[in-house]
Amino acid sequence: MTETTHTRRPEPLEFDKPRVSIAKPEYRFDMQGEMPEAERVERAMKSFVKDFGRTAAIYMESCIHCGMCAEACHFYEVTKDPKYTPIWKLEPFKQAYKREYGPFAVIYRALNLKRRVTVEELQEWQQLIYDSCTVCGRCSLMCPMGIDIATLVSQARHGMFNAGLIPHELWAVTERARLEGSPLGATPKVFKDRLEWLADDHEVEIPVDKADADVLCTMSSIEIMKYPDSVVATARIMNHLGVNWTFRLDGYEATNFGLLAGNAAAQKQLTMKLIDAAVACGAKTLILPECGHAYTALRWMGANMYGEPLPFRVLHIAEFLAEQVHEGKLRLKKVPKSVTFHDPCQVVRRGGAIEAPRDVLKALGVELREMHPTKGTNWCCGGGGGVVANHRADDLRYKVFRIKMEQIEKTQAELPVTTCANCRQTFDDGQAHFKWDVKMHSLLELVADNLIEDER
Amino acid sequence: MSSPTLGQFLRARGVTRREFLRFCTATASAMGLSASLAPRIAAALEQARRPSVIWLPFQECTGCTESITRAHGATIESLIFEAISLDYQHTLQAAAGDAAESARARAMQENFGEYLLIVDGSIPTGNPGYSTIAGHDNLSMLEEAAKGAAAIVALGTCAAFGGIPHANPNPTGAVAVSDVVRNKPIINISGCPPIPVVITGVLAQYLTFGKVPELDALGRPIAYYGQTIHDRCYRRPFYERGQFAESFDDEGARRGWCLYKLGCKGPVTYNACATVKWNNGTSFPIEAGHGCIGCSEPDFWDKGGFYQPLSTGNWGTAKTVGTAIGVGAALGIASAALARRRQKAAEGS
Amino acid sequence: MTLLDFARGPALQWSVTIFIVGVLWRLLGVFLLRTRKDLSEPRKPAAWKGLKLIALRSWPRREFLEGTAFGEVMGYAFHVGFLMALFFFAPHVLFFADISRGLLGTDLRGLVGFGWPTLPNGIITLVSAVSVAALVAVLIHRFVNPVKRLISNFDDYFSWFVTIAPLVTGMVAFSHLAGWPYERLLAVHLLSVELLLVWFPFGKLMHAFTIFAARGATGMIFERRGASL
DSSP states (O other): OOOSSSSSSSSOEEEESSSOOOOOSOOOSSSSSSHHHHHHHHHHHHHHHHHOHHHHHHHHHOOOOOOOHHHHHHHHHHHEEEOOGGGGGGGHHHHHHHHTTTHHHHHHHHTOOSSSOOHHHHHHHHHIIIIOOOOHHHHHHHHTOOHHHHHHHHHHHHHHHTOOOSSSSHHHHHHHHHHSSTSSSSHHHHHHHHHHHHHHHTTOOOOOSSSSSSSEBBBBHHHTTTTTTHHHHHHHHHHHHHHOEEEEEEBBOOOHHHHHHHHHHHHHHHHHHHHHHHHHHHHHHOOOOOHHHHIIIIIITTHHHTOOOSSEEEEEEEHHHHHHTTOOOOOBBBSSEEEEEOOOOOTTTTTOOSSSSHHHHHHOOOOOOOSSSSSGGGGOOOOOTTTTGGGHHHHHHHHHHHHHHHHHHHHSSSEEEEOOOOHHHHHHHHHHHHHHHHOOOOHHHHHHHHHOOOOO | OOOBHHHHHHTTTTTTTTHHHHHHHHHHHHHTOGGGGHHHHHHHHOOOOOOOOEEEBOOOOSSSHHHHHSOOSOOOOHHHHHSSEEEEEETTEEEEEEEHHHHHHHHHHTTTTEEEEEEEEBBSSHHHGEEEEETHHHHHHHHHHTTEEEEEEEEHHHHHHHHHSTTTTTTOOOOOOOHHOOOOOEEEEOOOSSHHHHHHHHHHHHHHSSSSSBBTTTBBHHHHHBHHHHHHHHTTTHHHHHHHSSSTTSSSHHHTTTTTTTTOOGGGOOOOOTTOOOOTTTTTTTTTTOOOOTTTTGGGGGGSOOOTTTTTOOOHHHHHHHHHHHHHHHHHHHHHHHHHHHHHHHHHH | OOOHHHHTTHHHHHHHHHHHHHHHHHHHHHHTTTOOOSSSOOSSSSGGGGGHHHHTTOOOGGGGHEEEEEEHHHHEEEEEEEHHHHHHHHHHHHHHHHHHHHHSSOOHHHHHSOOOOOHHHHHHHHHHHHHHHHHHHHHHHHSSSSSHHHHHHHHHHHHHHHHHHHHHHHHHTTTTTTTTTTTHHHHHHHHHHHHHHHHHSSGGGGHHHHHHHHHHHHHHHHHTOOOOO
16 A cells, blocks of 8 residues: 655545535645556556456447447536546546456557556546546446446546545545544544534434444444534434434444545445444444445445345435335324435435335425436436545536536425435535525435424 | 352352341341441451361360351351361361371461461360370460461360369369460450350451450450340349249249349359350240359359359358357457456455 | 459458457457356345346437437437348348358258248348448547547447448449449458458447347346346
8 A cells, every 4th residue: 555645644624614525735646655657557457457357348348439428427418528428437447458358458468459558648537537427327327338337437446546546635535534434534532522412412312332233323424524413313213213223433434435536445444344343233234324325335335345245234224214114113294395306326326225215205295396307317416426525626516516406496396305415515515606595405304303202 | 279268158158148248247236346347247258268277175075166066057157167267176077187187287387377276175284194186285285386376266164264174173283275375365255165156256256357356354255245144134123123033943933033042143244145145046044044154254163053142152161160169269268267367466466 | 263252252251250259259258257246135136137228228218318319310220221231131141041051951941931031122222221321420420529539449430431331332232333343343242241240359349249248237237236227
């Protein structure tokens, strides 16, 4: 692993802006570690070779350059700049695949038909892969050849990380997460303190570090630091349901900047913390918070990191709530408001929990006005995949945000609701930037606010 | 002894002026010339001395001779043929042995530089013993005879292109006349055999104009070999409409539909069969219900089979396909193994 | 050996051989790569149902149609026309029947009692013309559309060429274009097909095979997760 050469201590965070991130750096260091250019390229190549399996190879062989993926991508939609074509993000990696790993690799190398990827190319591609991709998966849904471009971008990020070519902010927060247990300063100590004063302030019982529990709840740093009401909401609902649940200080951070940055080792480390904590307390269910990529990281990638099927169920909080609704255990007041639901990409389109949030909204008795397009084809908020943490990408992200504003305005719904804290902070940041009078709400908090509590 | 002119000869045989002119007109049109040239043809032929013609038969089946001499009754063609001083022709001559050979030698000497040499059959270049005449091998006989020839007619596909003996594997090393003789004008009258009237028409043109007619890239007179059978085939509309005989004597065949599916090589065969036809205009193979076999083209024996449609080809055999599958699979397995090994190496480091 | 003899002879045999070798090499070279079992608990265990994505992706979702309709329609116009001309033109059917007889010992008539149907020449000409027009249209689009212009490379243009050449040369040969010797037109057409066969395994034309693999893989992965197909 490369050591940082530009900072000796973690980058300062800022919490008073609409979205939490590191403070906008005066100097960006978008290249990490000291190594010769050839070595950077070599490390990137080695990483590709390690990552590419049969499925990725099939995808790399299948692109017919139809360019239709661009039509699905919000970054292309708002700029009409062809460089944002999703499959173009993979161009150096496609070359590398064909040259290093494909069936004709020997021929390509012998006749030098595909040039070696250069450091300059990788640097140019950093912005395409990190600033203008939220791994939202709309392109994967469009591709006539069925190529899962989004997953390939995630895999490509491994190469970029190994080459020491990830954006400044992602490097900084991933280092924090690796060293402190949280990317955004919500260290175990900070978390513990917060839980104490939240329990006090809101008069809610919050169990911590139980030795035996049926349900392990987890939170995202975004909620811990910026939307603490979500922590309270979680506790309220669990208690309302009479669940034997706990938070654990040895495994509570559901976000995974290792996944976002492309740092496979860090991704595994962060995932294992959650798994070990669940195993330690014998939990049968692990609930992920309102977060998008957390779902992808644990629900779909966790077992593979662990090396065997997980010994517990993994549910997004929205899925959990929907289950409780179906089992009649969640008693909710009716909310006589019109609601439109923003689908977090990793939960709905990529994750498959398409109806769960809607089932919960139905139980709340709201008037659901679907925006257009919706569900699997809904537009991304523009902040996922680490983009909202990246200051360099702000202008682009604000352009993309216009799409969401237009979608929501068209529904004229009173209450936009989502179930991902990263989407939520992206909306908050966009709202501030455009001075928009619409605020995004949390499904979790909406439920917690409308529980029918027994009078005890 | 001065030999009579052709005109005198014909009159002596009782050919009327009218019949003679009709022949010249027909010849003119067969050569693609204007009918107004008929008098000129008549005048030339009238005054033509019966030129000396030496006919050398090499590796041949005598089919070309049969074709030409096929009795069409006492037609003008055969008379014209007799009007040439055919000083040497194995099948037709009366003499044999030394008498025949010395007649040939004398004719070649007396008419040196002026005689017309007709060759049928291919020339073996392998063992000279494959084909000899009076103990002389074909190759040296041709070389010697060519020296004094004004022009050479390579009669039939064997002489023009090598024909049957040249077919794979060509055990005798058979070659065409044009492979042996390089410095004399050669007219290739190909066909297996050629149409009789094509031969006489070419000869008539040669006698009339004293020079070799316009030839195509393969040395064949364009007058008769300038178009394909397909271009003039009376069954062409059925080809266009896609109505084909599927097998011999099926309904399509009986209705006279196109024979493409039965292997007809008409589209790529240049000859006059579809216009001039055979047996004095009676019919030609397609009209008789059999596809053209392309007999006036070089190597027609080796084009993949007379009943193989033109759109098929030598894609291989079950064995070559099987081998290709094996090789492809092996390469695929090898490249995957190589990639996996690189992966393992990358993971280890 | 004439050009036609060459085209019907060694050129055909070699190109068919290279085609078979290349296709298997490329397909096996990819399919035999490492794959890892997915240990996550599936939302929908019958992942094979995701193979329906192979059919689903044949037309874009309504939401994506606006920017992609042109490409989709032109793509189908080309493919349908091309495949109709290839498989239902009488001389081509004879070509395939000959191969079938050589490999299986019988053609379709021998197997099922009726022969492979052929379409009238007029229809073949029409669909070939439509196919050529569609190809020209997509080439223009590839030049003019900024996305396609950026991402296109030699493979795209050369594959286009080896695809349109058989169509155009076929139509020219079939029309017995005046003034040209037919045997040469036919030879050029056959050679253009042989060029297509030789190039096929090495360029994007392989999507004819990989489309099933890629769509199938994604279909199964996504179906397992209950993700949007």
